[in-house]
Amino acid sequence: MPRPYVITVSSEKGGVGKTTLATNLAVYLKALAEDLPVTLLSFDNHFTVDRMFRLSADQTELHVGQLFSATPASELIRQGEYGVQIIPSCRDLNLFNPQPPADEDLARILSRTELGGVVIIDTCPILDPYTRNALFAADRVIVPIKDAPSLENCQHLANFFADHGISRAPLRLLPCLIDTRIRYSGPFKDSYQLLKAYAINRGYRCLEGFIAKSPKVESLATNPEGKVYPVLTHGRSTEVHLQFTHLARQVYLEYLEKGPHRMGEVSEAQRTRDNALIHREQERRQRLLDSCLCCGKKLDFTQLAEAFYLETSGRETCGFIEESCFYEMVFSDLYAEQKTAPGAAIKELFRETAQVSCFLLQRLDSSHVKLARLDHNGETLSCRTSEVKSSRGLLRRGIPLLHNLLERTLSANERHSLLLIKKSANPATSILAETPYSRFQAIFSRARLDYARQDQAVDAGLNNPVFP
Ligand SMILES: Nc1ncnc2c1ncn2[C@@H]1O[C@H](COP(=O)(O)OP(=O)(O)O)[C@@H](O)[C@H]1O
Ligand SMILES: [Mg+2]
Incomplete structure (x- = not known):
């Protein structure tokens, strides 16, 4: 059964570039590997995913909240622009699911689907039950950091893994919204180098490279059509285009090398738990x-x-x-x-x-x-x-x-x-x-x-x- 490779983009800071990263990574991955199924969903309620990918003819009212109420993922997935599949966003997940999901629910749901390829999950800037689900299910967690405070917040993500007794190896930091005009004297010449050094010093691992701050990228969300355009199609002249190309290659190579393993771990753990339950029930029957x-x-x-x-x-x-x-x-x-x-x-x-x-x-x-x-x-x-x-x-x-x-x-x-x-x-x-x-x-x-x-x-x- 095919299993998805889950990439979660997460940071407890708002405005660090999570959504820009998640959406553009989906487009760049698809451009790099045409046959790779790429599915994107967001647990945030700003509808950027929908504005960027949703086909105008698609009038569905299905959304990502229904993943947690037993609707099969295959029914929720829509074909979107640029070859990317999306699950439409939900206006208010807490209102839709008054009973918040347990941290493991999404992993269990995804491990039972036939969904292969890569699933990219954009999250909101708080460690709410949906972000926690996305972290728990992830093969790779990309954490955009744009400054020292956003780096400090990574501790909470690392704690999440420790609290669940799972390895924090999926965590990778990525400096984003880097203003390349700022130069420092001393050993670290610019904010990218400085942030990377801070991150490594605190025991985090970083992805190679960074995403620069670019006025062109910023403008891609503001136009009369009310759409959000990808860097690949509307910002090819920027250095950010090269940076996303480089990032997508790294992510794709990791996907090829390591493959989806988290879903396997989750299924295995579930199987062990199920067997233990069956065993306990059998013991009760014997008594x-x-x-x-x-x-x-x-x-x-x-x-x-x-x-x-x-x-x-x-x-x-x-x-x-x-x-x-x-x-x-x-x-x-x-x-x-x-x-x-x-x-x-x-x-x-x-x-x-x-x-x-x-x-x-x-x-x-x-x-x-x-x-x-x-x-x-x-x-x-x-x-x-x-x-x-x-x-x-x-x-x-x-x-x-x-x-x-x-x-x-x-x-x-x-x-x-x-x-x-x-x-x-x-x-x-x-x-x-x-x-x-x-x-x-x-x-x-x-x-x-x-x-x-x-x-x-x-x-x-x-x-x-x-x-x-
Ligand atoms: N590389 C970039 N250069 C310039 N502006 C950017 C870049 N990445 C994101 N932005 C802008 O920064 C703001 C926050 O980005 P967003 O991706 O929505 O962050 P988050 O999801 O973390 O809140 C948006 O207005 C977005 O257009
Ligand atoms: Mg966002």
Whole structure:
């Protein structure tokens, strides 16, 4: 499967020439290697990419924000001017995607596309989630620096790589907007030499050469047509033309030599993570007991329609209780000592709330348990203590449900607890997949923490009915 070589142009400084560099590099690369697919996109909202490349007949409303909402890149890519493909810009990425992407999202998305060649990403001057995505996915990060402050800002980019535990080898600095008329006495004759020396001194690597400041280049964005013209077509007489030619050659040679490797790394890391998830889920399945923990009936997990999943706090025991057993246990065993048994309406209400609740059962001593009803954030809604009637209690079909459950789960574990949650998907074992299982564990942790705190305080006071 072809993979793209991703070049991100980034700097936390505005006005250093990022967009001019990204757009012109695309044109020069295409001119250098006609068969090389070059795709350009911008996470900034100034639409320079669109003004330079978008064909007037192209009326699409698709844009780069949709990359993060599962639209395949192939649907977003438009053929643009100068042979360059573009993904149109988005007016407000934060408005379009209120949930910001995780730093790895773009890399994952691009590694799954059929997109080959070079992808150039222009970024905005802040290290927002989109810039972070572009950095994470990059085979090469070009950082234009035009002065000492823009050089100082590179530290944040370097930190980004360190924070993610990835090599900062993709970083290359490029002096841009260099005023070649300024000369210095001393070892560094001009601002290019000076900036390069500063950069190397701080441990950064630079691309060869620089991009000079040119009034001609500056004028290419201002014309009655409202277009932005490339240096290649409208500024051939400038020294910047030669500098872009030189830069494109360097970048192209690097592409040929190293090829796209970042997408491979990302896919490999993803594969390792996926395998670890599968392995963890398999381990959970192996621990699963195959009969109802209340009545002991053998369960067929593929057919199990209505049931509660449960797990003990030490993760020693996990399995299912048939829904009917659970209700019977609550109504008969846990409420056995009530003067008036819960009526049909209350039972129905309990069944309804049980669908969206979790239940924490804790053994207090050999003859008492505490049952708490929690919401899906692990917050206690109600709680009661009951006496365990053991096998002499009210039996269902002659089976002591609560007694059995405690024997199989919390027998020797005073103060240990178990959490029950209604299974919501089929097959029943899908609760063991990473996302629902992590949610289950998060509720359990929160509830246990609350109860550990309460145990340290007074145990009384919370003895409210579990019924709604
Ligand atoms: N080599 C250059 N010579 C002269 N002006 C330039 C050059 N490169 C960029 N500019 C101008 O500098 C301004 C900022 O450039 P731009 O590429 O938009 O920077 P950034 O994307 O970092 O904000 C623009 O007006 C642009 O036309
Ligand atoms: Mg810009």
